[in-house]
Amino acid sequence: MASSGNNNINAKLVLLGDVGAGKFSLVLRFVKGQFIEFQESTIGAAFFLQTVAVNDAIVKFEIWDTAGQERYHILAPMYYRGAAAAIIVYDITDQTSFDRAKKWVQELQAQGNPNMIMALARNKSDMLDARKVAAEQARTYAKENNLFSMETSAKTANNVNDLFYEIANSIPLLQPAPNPTGMVLVDRPADRATSASCCS
Ligand code: GTP
Numbered sequence: 296m297a298s299s300g301n302n303n304i305n306a307k308l309v310l311l312g313d314v315g316a317g318k319f320s321l322v323l324r325f326v327k328g329q330f331i332e333f334q335e336s337t338i339g340a341a342f343f344l345q346t347v348a349v350n351d352a353i354v355k356f357e358i359w360d361t362a363g364q365e366r367y368h369i370l371a372p373m374y375y376r377g378a379a380a381a382i383i384v385y386d387i388t389d390q391t392s393f394d395r396a397k398k399w400v401q402e403l404q405a406q407g408n409p410n411m412i413m414a415l416a417r418n419k420s421d422m423l424d425a426r427k428v429a430a431e432q433a434r435t436y437a438k439e440n441n442l443f444s445m446e447t448s449a450k451t452a453n454n455v456n457d458l459f460y461e462i463a464n465s466i467p468l469l470q471p472a473p474n475p476t477g478m479v480l481v482d483r484p485a486d487r488a489t490s491a492s493c494c495s
């Protein structure tokens with residue numbers, strides 16, 4: 296969940312998606328400006344920090360890059376629980392990864408934080424010749440499911456920073472102060488409020 300103080304906002308962000316979709320590569324591009332052509336599959340999950348300035352706030356992303364292999368699926372709720380934002384990644388050259396992305400969206404809609412910002416990263420946009428998932432199909436799906444969506448390439452850096460900046464921009468800057476559980480706030484005239492003794 297995003298938490299704020301002096302316009303510094305900590306925001307937990309999770310990446311989910313099929314094996315090889317490019318989750319790690321997007322994070323590596325965003326955090327270090329690098330790309331690795333033959334990247335090994337992630338084991339478990341990896342954690343990264345990156346800070347971006349938007350408007351008059353600083354958003355500090357606490358990024359969880361999860362592993363796409365099915366045997367790690369059971370761990371995913373640990374990473375998306377309490378997340379302010381999720382990036383669901385698929386590979387535009389792989390129909391199966393698009394189907395898998397839809398499953399992740401369903402899982403987040405059912406079990407994720409209802410205020411979570413969800414972004415669909417339609418990755419590997421540099422491989423247009425091998426495209427299997429039509430852009431129009433993905434855009435329609437994203438619109439229907441209220442996802443913010445972008446074609447990205449971790450390889451060329453196309454739209455990668457923009458993706459994270461858009462998310463940072465969408466994170467509410469002023470989080471309402473959390474009320475202690477069970478406490479009810481009532482409106483009352485200021486004079487009574489100041490003279491009233493506490494907690495009767
Ligand atoms: P898992 O850890 O197995 O879940 O995969 P992942 O989603 O983290 O994928 P990863 O970032 O490891 O990328 C898989 C392969 O795709 C790597 O060899 C990357 O170099 C390649 N790759 C990732 N993003 C892009 C991209 O935008 N364009 C191209 N051409 N290749 C990419």
Ligand code: MG
Pocket residue numbers: 318319320335336337360361362363
């Ligand atoms: Mg990975």
